[in-house]
Each structure stands twice: as structure tokens, then as C-alpha cells.
Amino acid sequence: MKRTLPLFPLNLVAFPYQNLNLHVFEPRYKELIYDCIQNQQSFAIPSYVKNKVEYGTEMEIREVTKEYSDGRYDIKTRGKRVIKVLDMENPYQNKKYAIGAIEEIPNKNNGDLILKEEIYEAVQEMYDLVEVDNRTLSMDFQVFDIAHQIGLSTETEYELIQLTEERQRQRYVLNHLKVLLPKLRDVQRSKELIQMNGHFRKYNPPQEF
Structure with missing residues (x-):
């Protein structure tokens, strides 16, 4: 479906279903948020990546937590769906x-259970390796729910948001985690070696000597 939306480009990737808090201070975006509040309208955050505005997420304003006397806003927003900017008039x-x-x-929610279980195990190991306390992953997660938590760069997040099927996204993040986890394991081993430095340890000499 084609329609128009106010555009709030940012150098980040906002995902559908993501809660995003914003402090709005630039004059043009203060006006944008004011208009959206008055018209009960959503807006789009197209990701300003690779020096262009194209893909992004439609956002709805969930709450205005503070309105300042100079027109600034603190707002809570939530992503609704992925959009593509076809044309724009600025201003x-x-x-x-x-x-x-x-x-x-369009988004096809055709996730694969086996891939989902592999991602679940990989993310739980990542949490353990980076020593994130009291964080567990519910098995009803979608890829967009965890995309900001697994060390993707802005550029790779931008590639992820363009994938239109959950199964594609699952394969994408699983490939990323398979590269990331060995690096985290190496870091953990290095930390353990550093912590053991100076302690008495028992070494087994080679049998032939």
C-alpha cells in the first residue's frame, strides 16, 4: 500500500515491534512531532545509512513523557512495520x-523452529560469555526482537531490515552468531588466563622427556 508519512531520518535502524525513546530537539522535528500528536498520525524513521534515505520503519507515538516550554519532546515510540521511501519532498x-x-x-512470518532453537541456544551462550546478568530469552521471540542485542553493525542491521521473510532473517542472524561466538569464547579464555597469571599451577610434562 502506498501513502505518505512525515520522515524523521536517523543514523540508526529502528525495527518493527521495537520500543524507542526519543528526545526531540531540532526545530524541524519538534514541528513534525507536534503535527503527528495533533493529527494522531504515525511517522517514519528511515535509516540514514550509506548516505541515502530508503528503508526504515513506521513508528507510532505511544506516550509523550515530557513536553518542554521550548517545544522539545521526550516521547516513547514503537515500530509498526518496515517501509520503503519511494519519493520525498524536503521540506x-x-x-x-x-x-x-x-x-x-510485506512481512512473511514463516519462521523455522529448528533455526529458532539454534538461535536461542547461541544467544543464551552469548549472554553467558558477556556476563549479562538475569537475562534470558523467551522462546516466542522473533528476530527483530533480538536484533539490537547481538552485536550487529548499523550496516548489517540495515541489511537485515530489508529481508521480508522471518526464515531469511533467522539464517542471517544465525550466520552472524556463528562468527561472533568463537570470538567471544577466545576473549573469555584470555580473561581466564589473565586471572590465573601468578598462581601456582600443575603442568604435566611431555611423556618423552
């Missing part, structure tokens, strides 16, 4: 901000 008519023609990117 739009008599506004300070841009409005873009967007299309909604």
Missing part, C-alpha cells in the same frame, strides 16, 4: 520537515 510545502511517499514492505 514539504510550508513545513520544516520532509514528507515522503512510502510503500509498506
Whole structure:
């Protein structure tokens, strides 16, 4: 479906279903948020990656936690769906901000249970290796739920958001975790060796000597 949305480009990737708190201070975006509140309208955060605005996420304002006297806002938002910016007018008519023609990117929620279990085990090991206390992963997770927690760069997050099927996203993050975990294991071994330095240890000499 094609329609228009106010655009709030940021150098980050916001994912569907993600809660994102924003402090809005630039004049153009103060006006954008004011208009969205007044019109009960959502807006889009297209990711400003690779020096262009194209893919992003439609966001809804869940709560205005603070409105400042100078027009700044603290707001709580939540991602709704992935969008692609087809065209934009910047600034739009008599506004300070841009409005873009967007299309909604379809999402096929066709996750694979085996891949999901592999990701679950890998993420739990990652939590243990980086010593994240009291964090567990529920088995009803979707890839977008964990995408900010597994060490992806902004560029790889941007690639992830363009995948339209959950199974594709599962394979993508699992490949990433298979590269990440050996590095984390090496770091953990190095920490253990450093901690043992100076302690008396028993070594078994080679049998031939």
C-alpha cells in the first residue's frame, strides 16, 4: 500500500515491534512531532545509512513523557512495520520537515523452529560469555526482537531490515552468531588466563622427556 508519512531520518535502524525513546530537539522535528500528536498520525524513521534515505520503519507515538516550554519532546515510540521511501519532498510545502511517499514492505512470518532453537541456544551462550546478568530469552521471540542485542553493525542491521521473510532473517542472524561466538569464547579464555597469571599451577610434562 502506498501513502505518505512525515520522515524523521536517523543514523540508526529502528525495527518493527521495537520500543524507542526519543528526545526531540531540532526545530524541524519538534514541528513534525507536534503535527503527528495533533493529527494522531504515525511517522517514519528511515535509516540514514550509506548516505541515502530508503528503508526504515513506521513508528507510532505511544506516550509523550515530557513536553518542554521550548517545544522539545521526550516521547516513547514503537515500530509498526518496515517501509520503503519511494519519493520525498524536503521540506514539504510550508513545513520544516520532509514528507515522503512510502510503500509498506510485506512481512512473511514463516519462521523455522529448528533455526529458532539454534538461535536461542547461541544467544543464551552469548549472554553467558558477556556476563549479562538475569537475562534470558523467551522462546516466542522473533528476530527483530533480538536484533539490537547481538552485536550487529548499523550496516548489517540495515541489511537485515530489508529481508521480508522471518526464515531469511533467522539464517542471517544465525550466520552472524556463528562468527561472533568463537570470538567471544577466545576473549573469555584470555580473561581466564589473565586471572590465573601468578598462581601456582600443575603442568604435566611431555611423556618423552
